[in-house]
Amino acid sequence: MTERKTGVYLCSGCGIGASVDMSKLETIAKTEFKLEPKSHACLCNDDGVGLIKGDIDGGVNQVVVAACSSRVMVDRFAFEPVMTLRADLREKTTWSHPAGDEDTQMLAEDYLRMALASAPKVKAPEPWVDGDYSQRIMVLGGGVTGLTAAAQAAALGHEVLLVERSDRLGGRALEASKRLPHTPPYAQPQDNDIESLLAAVKASPHVSVKMNAVVTRTAGMPGKFAVTFADESIEHVGAIIIATGWRPYDATKLGHLGYGASPKVVTNVQMEGMLKTGSVSAKAVAFIQCAGSRDPDHLPYCSSVCCATSLKQALELIEKDPGTSCYVIYEEMRTPGVAEELYRTAQKAGVIFIKGKVKGVGADLTVTVADELVGQEVPLKGLDLVVLATGMVPNSTNPDAEASDKGPEQLIGDVDPEAPIKVAGYAGEAPADYTKRAQCTPEGGPLLNLQYRQGPHLPVLHDGFADSHYICFPYETRRTGIYTAGPVRRPMDWSEAAEDAQGAVLKAVQAVRSASAGAALHPRVGDLGYPKINLNQCTKCRRCTVECPFGAIDEDEKEYPQVNPTRCRRCGTCMGACPVRTISFDNYSVEFLTSQIKTVKIPDEFSGKPRLLLIACENDAIPALDQAAIKRHTWSAHVRVLPVRCLGSVSLLCISDALSVGYDGVMLMGCKPGDDYQCHFVKGSAMAAERLSKVGETLKSMMLEPERVVQVEASIADSDRLPTVIDDFVAQITKIGFNPFKGF
Amino acid sequence: MTNPSGSRTIMVVGGGISGITAAVEAAEAGFDVVLIEKTPTLGGRVAQMNRYFPKLCHPTCGLEINYQRIKKSKRISVYTMSTVAKVAGKTGGYTVTVKTKPRHVKPNCTACGDCAKVAETEVANPFNYGMNTVKAAYLPHGMAFPMRYVVDPSVAGTPEGEAIKAACTVGAVDLDQTEDSFDLQVGAIVWATGWRPYPAANLTAYRWSDLPNVVTNVEMERLASVDGPTKGKIVRPSDGAAPKTVALIQCAGSRDLNHLGYCSRICCLASMKHAAYVREQYADAQVDVYYIDLRAHDKLESFVQRLKRDPQVAFIKSKPSRIEAGENGNPVVCGENTLTREIYAKPYDLVVLATGMQPSVAEGEMPDLGGVDEYGFIFAEGEDISAGVAAGPLDVSMSVQSATAAACKAIRAVTTAH
């Protein structure tokens, strides 16, 4: 390895020079770190950047910029492959603390020390690259979503393996009559064009199709998945798109709506088939909406497409025979977006809409409805067909496969969508009788039978759909390189599923391309570091394998952790979990953090100056603090802010180190854990909270007050609140008194 | 092809959540992207929102991640205060004429804020829909990206303008900037031009124009935001008092053949969110939701159920017919409760109109496009590639889904056009 040559650049612009004594900072670099700093009045301008570039040309291979927050001027101070470290003298120093103040000066000095002390602990990462990577994309499921995905992935130049469980491609669309409108004027059912999609896929030389195929196991990682099938064949693929669609809710559970009592009570799926084959002869038809959906005893969610589907079916009936009487019995008519056009078409065509609850369906097909708009209970007589708009159940499991004994635990959706609202101070306290809603997990075995330490299933949400919990990142997955698309992810219609397939294709393409470059995917896109484990020190405690939010670490035969680098998303939760600090990244490690903690000058107790450590998540807490600074809010200059990738990466060792060197208090500040978590790495902040819950006893045994270490929840919009939170903590610690270990 | 080197570049028009997503997703797949945004910052409408349904998390959180992705990517060039004036050519070889408005601040701005200190003139604050003002030299908001100031053209050529210019120590203020236009060669264009709130002034029966305590849903988002005109306190605009009774009126414009013929999909859910905002701040507040059909797709149904459990949130199946001025000019909501047949006239401290989303195309300012429907949506299966609400009334996760698909389509277009 070439010798490390660190260039240090101090910026006095944006008020920094007027607020702190730059010469003292220079002295620190020189005397404490034996480095020659260069100062500049506006480091981000062309001259300043040119200065740094010139030094890099002259051999500098690591850059420390002491200027503004690391969130700004990122592109100006990017000198890849040379690594840049930042010390924030602007937002978290000058802008948030009084100018010319002794404490502000100490703060600036400590921030510089933190950057300089940690610089030797990290290096520009060398990516993990190992042998061959597959650029091939496997698509599981040959319905509309899967066919579209296959065609699109092939069009982008990737080989595609299209896997279908049954003996024919096309999925449910084959049995469907017409399509919901998808092009203007959106007013009429449109032709079922599955045949042209099938033809496109069949014509593509890049798509190979595997029929009657059941996956028995999937091992490996992005770029290197090995998929075994029931026929014992093995295929190697780089990424996987799950497009297994949906199945209708089991109508035999809808006895209260007459299903089973008469063959004239059918599901909407059966109705599609009947319309397709032209075998419906009915003069009076009732469509019962929400048959199963939006019913806490069945499917608590809305299946989104049933309203429009019933309208379409009614219109098809009326088109054939304008004399047909069609009744749609609904509680809320849901035709979002331009589907409202179809609603109007159906009304114009004479479809009757009755708002109310169905009280029962008699053997003679009499449907009794509590008609809310007319205000009376009415029997609908003379019907000769009742169609139940049954909802969608996601095929996030394989109903034909046996439930795996390892399975259920991994299928538990980790958020309860109906948990009482908990936003800061919500006035409506949880009603006393609230009990967590039962989860509606689909039955069956795992789809891919993942050979992951964390189980064979795809993680699902509470309603059983294999969807992302993030609003802004619907393709976020906890099994890197494996993406779901179509109704397995969220109830959706054909057109939306086809769009979704294309989104998933792009993610799969990114996954295979990043994997072979050793680069991370979202959110730390392009990060080349990966966890390295020193097995000599490993105690096989399994915390890293259990805690990884992405299932990136398995256990080998000897029960040692085994990292699958392309599954890793670089949050560092493993590093935070490891009790013996054997896990590190080239560009992030426990030492990287503790060196910063330990380099801070701790004044003795006679100075009257406490020191507090604020370990802050760089995703939300740090931007919120920056915004507070932009607004020129101030907070105590006794606090040192240490940004981390995620609170999950914070080892308890960081905290014990801090207390043993004399910090008086430690605050962890990160995203919201639990239901509706906002942690960017799923459960990092939850893991931190769990670890912290065990710290109290240790502190007591050290004769330290447990209140010295706290975790607070911060959101990115908390810029007005956080300064007070910090100051209150300082006040509380001051009340408790100085850390007795100071100067030990 | 006029410029083969430009033909693999993807242009994304509109820098809201959809355009940002299309840009970063395409860039992260290895393609060069130019992102064109009309206003001084990226983020679009969601940057002006307080929280998202159903998680009640903050939009800036996801934007921050995306901004980091842009900052780290070497493939994305962002042009703010820019619109597309003309498009010539076809897939694989477009020449796009981009028009820019002067920001009067150059890229070397460090956002130190010295200019704002000397500015005196106050101008309407577009970030808060004009509910308050900002100095004529301003940072659009704390999370602005790019993090650069704007100098309002009104001070150019005035002594104040000169003072602003003089205050900038890095020489970033340029009062001589003028409207400009230039051509870019690109291979594909993604239209992610989003929406505007349907103008509430058109809904004359709802009296938004003359009753101060009738606000729109987008104004409600600003009232609830910490960086909004009231620092996040939801108050009655007429006198700043805490509202005790709040009405949320659905389909203000949407599903209405006199206004927007389609359903805007998100308004019911946004109103659930607004009920939560009010109930978060006021333990004694009563919120009434007026609706025709409560529309909550897929798992979002749970969000409605959560609000239904709150005894102080009531649901009234009725489209109010009008709003009248009551005592102190407070709004009185009138209509028929369709389930009880009661004809009501109920006074409220605050009424929020759930105005719908109207596509930007309907506003004009865009070149002629193929595949535009009667409402101005550039529908997904049409000739042009569209993303987000430009394609249809979508929520954020559907917008992002559509934007990721759009990036995929654009990549296919530039890779197969040769």
Place this chain on the structure above:
Amino acid sequence: MSASPTPTGAYDLAFARWVYANVDGGDRMALCMQCGTCSGSCPIGAQMDHGPRKLFMMIRAGLKDQVLASDTIWNCVSCYNCVVRCPRKVPVTYILHDLATVALREGNAAAKASDNARFGSAFWWSAAKYGRTDERLVTAKYYWSFGLGGFIKRGMANQKIAMGMVKTKRMHIGMPHKVKGTGELAKILAKAAEIEARNHG
């Protein structure tokens, strides 16, 4: 015009379809989504037994007798608030007025007995006969529709008002006002009836 069919049970659509096809504006009524804007907009919505919104639902529900007996179809004051506000552009006013005509034509007892029907026919009688409405005669004719007893009772009750009107020259005594050329008027009305019969027959 054929008489409207009578439904045999709840949501027998015979009547609804007839209304869609035969009542003025009935085809658009199909688009009603029950939002309540019309009834809420109506200045006398609270006084109506059902209001237009519910009445439209009752038509679909096959409640023909109740619909034709409803006072809603008689109480519309033609302010058109509902029509301009209806999000589905249903011409509510036309529909109500035409339903009133249907009710009378089909001899619905409640319709015939309704105040507005009586007053309307008195009004029409005067307008058709004299080309103008004469307050005194219209009122007398209206009172007379209740029979002798009703006539006397109502006349007595409103005596004071009548005197007041005479005093302030709001009502005159003497020969009824009429337009010139009542013969022409009669011809015009006959032609109109002919056209109507052709269009709706």
